[in-house]
Amino acid sequence: xxxxxxxxxxxxxxDVLELCVSExxxxxxxxPAECLKDAEEWPEFRPVGLYVDGRLVGFAMYGALLDSGGxxxxxxxxxxxxVRFQRQGYGRRxxxxxxxxxxxxxxxxxxxxxxxxxxIGAIRLYENLGFVFIHEYDSDGEMIFRxxx
Numbered sequence: 001x002x003x004x005x006x007x008x009x010x011x012x013x014x015d016v017l018e019l020c021v022s023e024x025x026x027x028x029x030x031x032p033a034e035c036l037k038d039a040e041e042w043p044e045f046r047p048v049g050l051y052v053d054g055r056l057v058g059f060a061m062y063g064a065l066l067d068s069g070g071x072x073x074x075x076x077x078x079x080x081x082x083v084r085f086q087r088q089g090y091g092r093r094x095x096x097x098x099x100x101x102x103x104x105x106x107x108x109x110x111x112x113x114x115x116x117x118x119x120i121g122a123i124r125l126y127e128n129l130g131f132v133f134i135h136e137y138d139s140d141g142e143m144i145f146r147x148x149x
Contacts, residue, residue: 003097004051008036008059012049015056019082028119032059035078045077050094057085060098064106074102076113095129099147108149114142 050058058081131145
């Protein structure tokens with residue numbers, strides 16, 4: 001299989017907007033429309049389409065965001081796999097590829113992400129990939145995880 005991460009642009013944004021998660025996941029992540037709106041307001045975010053063998057299967061956003069001390073932290077802020085393509089290992093593989101991409105673009109440093117406590121599947125995935133809960137919460141009450149290198 002060929003896995004690809006492509007920048008969201010005029011050519012693929014319509015397809016990205018049609019992605020959706022399962023009913024039970026809707027409270028865990030913003031819709032692609034909300035994500036793209038956030039990316040317009042926050043240029044630090046890089047929205048990307050996730051492709052397998054040329055077919056769009058998901059969406060993610062990442063970036064280097066300012067922290068309270070004036071530095072920058074790497075954040076994998078959004079990741080979704082369309083309901084039609086879930087339970088095929090794409091979430092895990094694209095998380096691995098996004099980590100590689102972020103380290104390549106920004107250099108080796110910790111990567112942060114946040115997840116709701118009741119999103120057990122995502123927490124298991126992130127912990128299996130080396131992310132650790134740092135006993136902090138974001139402004140929406142999501143648990144903050146960090147992967148150090």
